Amino acid sequence: MRILIVGTGYVGLVTGTCFAEMGHTVTCLDIDEQKIQKLEQGIIPIYEPNLDEMVKRNTAQKRLVFTTDYSEGVKNAQVCFIAVPTPSGEDGSCDIQYVERAARSIAQNMDDYKIIVNKSTVPVGTAAFVAKTVNVALAQRGVEIPFDVVSNPEFLKEGAAIQDCLKPDRIIIGSDSPKATEMMKEIYSAFTLSHDRILVMDILSAEMTKYAANAMLATRISFMNEIADICKKVGANVNEVRKGIGADNRIGYSFLYPGVGYGGSCFPKDIRALISKAKEVGANASILEAVDEVNYKQKKVLGEKMIRYFSSRGGLKNKTVAVWGLSFKPDTDDMREAPSLDLLHQLLEQGARVRLFDPVAMPNAKKLVPEHPNITWCNDEVEAASGADAIALVTEWKQFRLVDFKPIQSKMNGLAFFDGRNQYKPIDMKTKGFDYISIGVPDVLQHT
Numbered sequence: 454m455r456i457l458i459v460g461t462g463y464v465g466l467v468t469g470t471c472f473a474e475m476g477h478t479v480t481c482l483d484i485d486e487q488k489i490q491k492l493e494q495g496i497i498p499i500y501e502p503n504l505d506e507m508v509k510r511n512t513a514q515k516r517l518v519f520t521t522d523y524s525e526g527v528k529n530a531q532v533c534f535i536a537v538p539t540p541s542g543e544d545g546s547c548d549i550q551y552v553e554r555a556a557r558s559i560a561q562n563m564d565d566y567k568i569i570v571n572k573s574t575v576p577v578g579t580a581a582f583v584a585k586t587v588n589v590a591l592a593q594r595g596v597e598i599p600f601d602v603v604s605n606p607e608f609l610k611e612g613a614a615i616q617d618c619l620k621p622d623r624i625i626i627g628s629d630s631p632k633a634t635e636m637m638k639e640i641y642s643a644f645t646l647s648h649d650r651i652l653v654m655d656i657l658s659a660e661m662t663k664y665a666a667n668a669m670l671a672t673r674i675s676f677m678n679e680i681a682d683i684c685k686k687v688g689a690n691v692n693e694v695r696k697g698i699g700a701d702n703r704i705g706y707s708f709l710y711p712g713v714g715y716g717g718s719c720f721p722k723d724i725r726a727l728i729s730k731a732k733e734v735g736a737n738a739s740i741l742e743a744v745d746e747v748n749y750k751q752k753k754v755l756g757e758k759m760i761r762y763f764s765s766r767g768g769l770k771n772k773t774v775a776v777w778g779l780s781f782k783p784d785t786d787d788m789r790e791a792p793s794l795d796l797l798h799q800l801l802e803q804g805a806r807v808r809l810f811d812p813v814a815m816p817n818a819k820k821l822v823p824e825h826p827n828i829t830w831c832n833d834e835v836e837a838a839s840g841a842d843a844i845a846l847v848t849e850w851k852q853f854r855l856v857d858f859k860p861i862q863s864k865m866n867g868l869a870f871f872d873g874r875n876q877y878k879p880i881d882m883k884t885k886g887f888d889y890i891s892i893g894v895p896d897v898l899q900h901t
């Protein structure tokens with residue numbers, strides 16, 4: 454099948470590359486000329502494990518090409534996937550202006566039947582809006598060309614995107630056209646050889662499925678963060694409680710980890726967009742509002758723990774804090790709505806000095822963090838800890854899990870460890886000489 458992917462970001466590049474890997478002929482289009490130039494030179498603009506070699510292989514075999522030219526991209530394609538950003542508007546609703554522009558550009562360049570697929574996460578009703586946008590653009594051209602709009606939301610996780618894309622749990626196809634449904638099934642046939650994972654449904658339900666899935670996952674996170682707070686206050690250990698409830702088949706272990714709140718380019722904006730949609734249609738969204746509010750507070754929890762800890766130690770002003778991990782989760786360079794940004798803001802507000810390190814997200818972090826005399830960018834976690842009064846673990850990169858603390862401690866000024874991801878055993882950290890403060894677990898201090 455000849456496929457066009459409009460928007461060559463985390464979703465578009467991964468999806469396009471996986472389609473090419475499965476034998477389709479794919480054009481990835483973007484309006485960002487620099488991005489396309491880099492891709493043409495074999496430079497991958499995002500960090501995603503294993504993506505690099507797959508892009509290079511499929512480019513070399515001419516199944517994957519890049520362009521900024523809509524006329525070339527649309528003309529050659531049977532199916533056009535839209536994978537452009539859908540950020541939060543000022544009121545929290547989903548801003549679909551990029552989807553609208555992409556749909557219009559497709560319509561301005563098509564000259565035969567196309568299937569237009571919404572892969573971006575878009576509010577219920579957007580497929581109809583895209584159809585209207587295309588019809589208006591075709592009418593302006595004075596042409597009548599048949600097309601179908603399909604909803605095919607994406608569920609990949611950054612950091613495991615290739616695996617998720619090649620072996621999805623399910624493929625949702627929202628369609629009201631038997632012809633489009635059959636073509637979509639054909640596109641995905643190579644992904645479903647072991648068993649059928651395709652769920653065909655009406656378009657509105659497909660659009661809603663994506664939001665409901667993200668809302669459920671975000672709810673589990675905020676729920677556990679709330680349970681962690683209660684655990685802390687009653688003296689229970691949330692790590693034990695998590696295992697105790699996860700063992701129940703009805704609950705399961707996934708997404709039960711308390712931490713510093715969810716971030717990234719999806720959960721925060723998608724929860725806000727669903728709340729906004731609920732309000733628009735007069736539905737109650739009190740659970741979703743609570744999920745969002747708990748998360749807002751949770752992003753400040755680690756900073757508050759530090760303020761409390763240092764309040765009896767002369768305050769945070771002029772103290773030095775090493776921040777380990779900046780991306781919103783491991784194995785990605787994505788800094789969008791990362792909890793590290795909230796912590797950084799709190800620490801600078803208190804007059805602390807911060808020494809930052811992330812294995813891959815520092816270039817993106819530097820774009821978001823304003824220059825400040827109290828910020829030092831470091832080359833590794835050991836350098837970050839040098840001269841620090843405390844370490845704050847914000848992103849649970851694997852390389853932080855089995856660090857040799859001895860040489861690190863010898864360079865530190867104090868021995869406080871704030872674990873925003875509950876990565877270490879409190880008793881081990883106490884034995885190593887740290888004051889260890891984590892999430893939902895009793896503090897382990899050397900002198901109480």
Ligand SMILES: NC(=O)c1ccc[n+]([C@@H]2O[C@H](COP(=O)([O-])OP(=O)(O)OC[C@H]3O[C@@H](n4cnc5c(N)ncnc54)[C@H](O)[C@@H]3O)[C@@H](O)[C@H]2O)c1
Pocket residue numbers: 459460461462463464465482483484485488536537538539551554555572573574575607608609610611718719
């Ligand atoms: N990132 C994820 O993990 C993830 C997972 C599932 C779904 N989604 C959804 O997928 C969509 C895309 O997300 P992303 O993270 O890939 O975004 P992104 O910002 O990484 O990439 C989007 C790309 O679209 C390009 N673009 C914008 N307008 C365009 C236009 N008119 N024509 C061509 N290109 C255009 C941008 O230049 C950018 O390169 C969003 O709706 C998001 O919610 C994202």
